[in-house]
Amino acid sequence: MLRTLQYVFTFGCQESLQLLSQRRDEPLSRLETWALRLHLLGCRTCGRIDREFTLLESSMRQRTDRALQLSPAARRRIRHAIEQRLMD
Numbered sequence: 001m002l003r004t005l006q007y008v009f010t011f012g013c014q015e016s017l018q019l020l021s022q023r024r025d026e027p028l029s030r031l032e033t034w035a036l037r038l039h040l041l042g043c044r045t046c047g048r049i050d051r052e053f054t055l056l057e058s059s060m061r062q063r064t065d066r067a068l069q070l071s072p073a074a075r076r077r078i079r080h081a082i083e084q085r086l087m088d
């Protein structure tokens with residue numbers, strides 16, 4: 001219990017930024033989730049960074065989706081162009 005309280009009370013922007021990044025790859029523990037939520041309630045900077053992460057992630061996902069919608073002919077042309085550049 002003491003460790004939990006110590007973790008929550010010493011939780012700062014550095015820990016917040018690490019968890020904001022980490023939670024995009026893997027789920028956080030319950031303690032990490034609550035410490036992060038508590039920190040985000042009082043820290044505008046980390047809240048803004050979290051929104052920017054979300055926008056960036058959304059933008060990257062849209063670009064990936066568009067890339068997946070390329071026709072086979074377009075993919076062949078792109079692959080051919082890349083191979084030509086690598087040969088030069």
Ligand SMILES: [Zn+2]
Pocket residue numbers: 012013014016039043045046047
């Ligand atoms: Zn912060």
